[in-house]
Amino acid sequence: MGCDGGTIPKRHELVKGPRKVEKIDKNAELVAQWYYCALSQEELRRPIVACELGRLYNKDAVIEFLLDKSSDKSLVQAASYIRSIKNVTxxxxxxxxxxxxDKGNTKGDKYDDIQCARFICPVVGLEMNGRHRFCFLRNCGCVFSERALKEIKTEVCHRCGVPFQDDDVIILNGSKDDVEVLKKRMEERRLKSKGGKKSKKCKAAESVSQQDTTEDSPGPVKTAKDYMNTNSGERKQIVFTKSAEANGSSSASGKISKASAGTTKRSIVDSEEKSEAYKSIFTSHSSAKRSKEESSNWVTHTAYYF
Structure with missing residues (x-):
């Protein structure tokens, strides 16, 4: 059993106790959040973007993620709320x-100071290394420390002068409570944007329907005098005979009634212009009116016909 030579095993070597909880190195966690991309796990390099939950990404990594989401399922689930490039700033x-x-570390024997960060707050001068809370404005993308926004309370960006509200301030790499608050704000903004798009579509449809109704609605009825007063090129030709002009409106109305009577429908049998062969095609011709004895034998009928 391995106890040769007089060795005496101790209790902790024979009995396995409960596993100790592994402690996460805070420095390593801060370096991973503030110095590396949350998607590609590569070092952050400009252009750098941030999502609505305050996570940092390389812009190239976000574009590749949007184009091809079949690379890694864990990354797809973690960044599923990023649906387009408009969701990042x-x-x-x-x-x-x-x-x-890495300029002064050519030999590899230089001490890397974790406290020294690549970016700082332009107002207070605090370094963006994770030790201090930082946030950015969703309207313009300027980054400041939370201390600067609290000490100098304004409704305008300190750097570019763009106005902002409290909902536009997003904390970078915040705690779980901060992420929950940001999620609620994100969902509310997206619901409002959807409602605005639907209202715009409804207004556009209503305007199109109103235009169609105005085009289809008939205009005022014009009389003969109105047509005569229009331009000579667009006048309607109204035929009046000399007798109608001499006899007055009564004879003119009689002529119009006769003309309208002449345009009534007549049967083709009465027309003199058509030939007999052409007239025989229609049922109104005398050849179509036959008795049962004269009808052809190949036509079949039901028992109820006879």
Whole structure:
């Protein structure tokens, strides 16, 4: 059993106790959130964008995710609320003058200071390394520390002068409570945008229907005098005989009634212009009116016919 040579095992070597909860290194967590993209896990590089929940991404990674969502299911579920490039905002970040990056670490023997960040707050000067709460404005994308917005209370952006409201302030990499509040705001904004689109479509449909009704509605009835007063090229030709002009309106009305009577429908049998062969096609011709004995034998009838 492995106890040769007089070795005495202890209790913790033989009995397995409960597993210890693994503690997450806070420094490593902060570095992963503030220095690396939440989608591609690559180092953040400009242009940098942020979603409505305050997570940081590379813009190239977001575009690739929107074009092809079949790469990784876990990433698709984590960023399922990003449906288009309009759901993210490009950030306007202020560079840290003390940031050197990898320029001074050519030999690999230099100490990397985690506290030193690449970007800072342009108002207070705090470094964006995760130790301080930062937020951005959804209207313009400018990034500030939460302390700057609390100390200098204005309704206009400190950097570009764009007006904003409290709902437009989104906290970067906030806590669980902050993320829940941002989710509620995001859902409310999307519902409002859907309602606005539906109302615009209804208004457009109503305007089109009103235009159709105005086009289809008949205009005022014009008399003969109105037609005569119009331009010579657009006048309607109204035929009046000389006798109607001499005898007055009574004879004119009689002529009009005769003309209208002449335009009534007549049977083709009475017309003299058509030939007998053409007239025989129609049922009104005398050849079509036959008795039962003269009718052809191949036509079949039911028992009720006879």
């Amino acid at each position: 490009e950030l306007n970040l202020a560079d840290n003058p003390a940031w050197k990056g």
